[in-house]
Each structure stands twice: as C-alpha cells, then as structure tokens.
Amino acid sequence: MSLLRKDPIVGRWTIIATERARRPAAFVDPQSTGTDQKLCPYCQDLTSAGIYEFHGVKVSNSINPILDDSKPFERRGHGLYDVCHSYGSHEIVMETPEHIANMADLPEEQIKAVLQTYALRMRIHRQNPFIEYILAYKNYGVAAGSRNIGHSRSQIMAVPVLPMRVKDKTRGAGQYYDFHERCLFCDMVRQEIKNKERVVVENEHFVVITPFASRFPFETWILPKNHHCDFADGVTGYEEPLAAIMKDILLRFKIGLNDPAYNYMIQTSPVQNPSSFKDKYHWHIEVMPRLTRVAGFERGTGFYICPIPPEMSAAFLREVDIHART
C-alpha cells in the first residue's frame, strides 16, 4: 500500500509509492549537454559590460526580459479581475567566464562568488518599494526549461506581487509558529538530523534532506542550521560551507543520476514587512532533478505522486561516490 504524506509547510499531500516504487537506477536518464563553444552566446559576449561583475560572475539584464521597471508601477482593475503591467527586473547571472555547462563542475570558490552575487543583487532590488519578492533560480538542461547552451548560468527575478507558492509557504510556517512559538524549519532540521534516514549530507552549517512529502524523485532541500528568514542576510559569512554543500549535492546528481536536468530555487522571505517574517520563516534552497512529467492529476489537484520514497532517494544519493570522477 502506498503512503499519503502531508507537507508540513504548505499542507500539500503527496502519494508515495512503496511496493511499486521504482528503483533509483530506473531514473538515471542521460541528457546531451555538449555544445559548441563557438556558438555559445555567453562566450562570444565576454567583452561586453554587464550591469555588475564580481570574481568572474557577470550579471546582465535578460535580452528577453519578461519584467521591466522602465514605467512606474500601477495596479488597476478590469471588472472583477486585477491586473498590473509587468514591472520588475529579470537578470541573467553568468556564473563563470569558462564554457562549463554544469555548476557541479565549477570550483567551490566560483560557486561562492555566485552565491555572493545573488545576495548582493537581492540587497539592491529590495530597496525598490514596489518589489515584493526576489527569486534566484537555475534551470539546467532542456527538461528543466533551459536552452541547451552549455554555459552555466542562473537568473534573478524581482517581481511586484507575492507569488502563490511564497504566500503558501509563509502562511503555513506562520500558522505553525503561532501554534508552537517555534520555527517549523528549525524543528524540521532537528527532526531530520535526529532521524537520519532522509539526510543526504550535512556540514557544520547546512543539511541536505529529501523532504518527507517529496513531490519528485530525488527532490532535495538545502536547509541552513542557523535560523534566518532572509537569504541575503542569512548567508553572509556562510557562503563557503553553502558553496561546498551545493557542489556536493550537484555532483551527487551528476554522477549518481548521469547528469540529469535540474532546477534550484532559493526560497527566501518576502521583501516587504521583513519583521513579520523574522521569527516565522527560514530561508532554504529547493534542488530537484527533472526526471518525471507532471500529468493531469497533479495539475488538477496539486497532489503529487512520487514514485520512490524519499528515504530511498536519500540512501541512493548518500552512497554516490562524488570523489570517484573529480
């Protein structure tokens, strides 16, 4: 019999297949990432100035921005509907001057510089009073929604509304805090470290787990052990151990799952009214390989069917030898 598990943050249920669980090896899915450096727009563009440069990391405005802050922000109504123009900013973070596709292959110092860049850009965007949320994220591989360019990059979006998932997460964590007067994520970190079976790897400051109610096979979360609601402020001073653990988990994906497409998103607290999130929210990073497709049931219900228990995903990732090929 399968199990139904509830995500304690947003209250979403997941069906975890048990008897019919697929073996971890069934998900190993090679993708082609080799591309011609001569065709790489990022390598061709090395000389042009970005809006910000830091230790080989270059930030530039997206050439296809879907957000734009050149006009003043204004909300209006259309009958019962609400609309505003797409205010905000959309930046591309070129993570290295070298033509390297996967962040897993960057040196730790370079990943550290990328994380510092995220924090710096977030600090700048949050000074804009119309910005409600800033998301730093990566699409790696075609199945994760990236174009197959072969040059490691990520994106930062600053938006003038609170996205649905952010509202869900902050509301759920807030309700838990109101009931227990403790941070839900701090409780989760304690329980996972004590319980061990869903821990993939940890260092002094961070732990990587496969969440109890995982939506996807090998879904992992990087949780800081120290409480802080905001990524930009919370990561300061901890960029090195975070870079080390990010490289570690991305290498486990690359070696164990044969270089799969993946996404990561930095989940941080909303920009406005920071004091209301200070005790209740806890920044973290969701990292997920894209190995399965979302079908009608998931779309229609928000209910996910995870074909492998997270304990099995964690055990598989724990056993990957990341030093074998590096």
Next chain:
Amino acid sequence: MPELRRDPIVGRWMIIDSDHTKSPLDFPKEDNTPTRQEICPFCPGREYQTPHEVDAVRPAGSLPDSSGWLVRTVPNKFPVLSSDGFLQKDGIGIYDQMNGIGAHEVMIECPDHEKGLTELTSEEMRAVISQYHSRFKQLSDDSRFKYVVIFKNFGSSAGATVEHTHSQIIALPMVPKTVLEELKGSEHYHQYRGRCVFCDMIAQEYQDKERIVVENSGFLAFCPYAPRYAFETWIIPKGHAGDFAQMGDSSQAHLAQILQDVLKKIKKVLGNPSYNYYLHTAPIGYADLACYHWHIEIIPKLTRSVGFEWGTGLHIVPTFPQDSARYLREA
C-alpha cells in the same frame, strides 16, 4: 508591455509575456496518432488483460468483461491508492501521514483503438459523460472518501502511458490542495460580495466577449483572464451548479457536445497536441455550496514549466487568453 494578472478565485498572479507572444504555429508539434494496436490491453477481445470491470456502458444482457461495450471502467492495474482497508492516520514528529486508501479506475472511452474523443459520434461521446457521471456518483457514496477527481492525460508529454483513449478517476480521502484553494477563495468572495465568483466571471466573460470560445444552451467555454498555460480553456455550466453529481441528462448531452467541440478546436488549431483536463467540483457532502461552481479545466501541453514557475507558482504564459480564444473560436 507584459502584464501581471491575478486569478480572482485563488489569488494567483501570472505573467503574460506580451513581448514574445506565441501563436499556434510557434509551439513544437507532436505526433499523437495511435499506433500500437497489437499489444493494447484496452482493445476489445483483451478484456482478460485488465482487472475485472466495475462498470460499463454495454448492451443489455451482455456479460461483464466480454466484448461489445461502448465505454468500460476497470480498476487501474497499477493503482496509486488502494481501495482495501480503512484509513489510518499517523503523526511522526512534525509530520502527518496516512495509509494510501482510495480508488483508482480507468475509463476506456471507446472500443476502437484508432479513435480519440474527437472522432466519437455524439451518442458515443454522451456515453463517455454518462460513465463519468455514474462512476463519480458511485465512488462518492463510499464514506471513506472526501473527493473524487476525473481527469484525462492525452499524449505522452501530458503523461499518458497507454494510447488507447481513456480517462481516469481517483477517489481521495482528503480534499486536494488546488480545490481547497478554490473553495477558500470563492467562499471569501461570497462573504464579501454575496455572489458566486464563477457566476460573476461568466457574466463578465459575456460582457467582454473576447475570451469566449464557444457556448451551447447549458455551458460556456472560455479562456480564463489569468491562465497558467497558453490555450488553457474552461468549460462551465452557465447556471449556478456546485456539484457535478447533480447534473441531469440534458446537461450531460450538452456537456458531451461542448467538450468534444473544444477538443476538436484544440486539435485543429494546435495540431493534435497532448493535453490534460480535469474536473473540479464541490467536495463529497457539500453539494449545495452557494459559493462554488463546478467546471472542467483543459490544458494543452505546449510549454515546459521552468524553475521559476516551480519556485513561485508564478506562471509565464506566452499567449494572451483573448488570442487563444480567437484562434479556437475561429477554428
């Protein structure tokens, strides 16, 4: 200029990428023509390959699990939830867990392997809707269940693993999250304005006209103002109706007609794309909600969702709903 739009039911914002809009020809094409007939367990004559049928539309006097059926419902051979046993709830520290009690059935919509829903005659299409209705009512009577979802995955990129035309029905021991969000949002709207938000949407869609795809005497099909996907289309009863189970015979005929009509238009405009649709209705035991209105959401699978959308729930849609509606209307 791109626009941010807010869904009036659940409050979800989305972005219309108006600077890089896509028309039907800009989406990659897929070949969803059926091919593998010789091994199909859903074809007539291979009824023994599926679990025993639980319901069917078949001529009077013909035996269960024999050929001759029009629509046939069988338990899923690989169910995600099991219908044997009782619900047991557990707490594990901060986490909650239950055993996987539920039901998971497959409705085979037509005996002919070569036909899809768009090729059925109007009687055959009516038989599909009547089977939806009868399975829905049957599963709603099980006191262990709180919600029944009917959904269809067509084409491999929409998650279909068997190409013979079929839909699925899953009964759940809780109300799923997206439905709870709609219930919460529509209740909030009802408290504030004393009206059903869906009825108000229908009224506004008639006023604006530009997002209407097609209508008949019972139903309206339109592209929602703040969609999550390009060419997303909803079918909704024109009169207030919270509960799918209470639909009468004439409404079933109207639903069969408009659903097939919309699917034909999608097939024609977008070149037989993969798609999903699913039914959203009131939870079991809440048939007479003044705030809620059942409907079907149809989503052609044209784009991949990227990290940004997963991380935020903020969808980026490359086609204005009025353009989607115009293409479909004119097909």
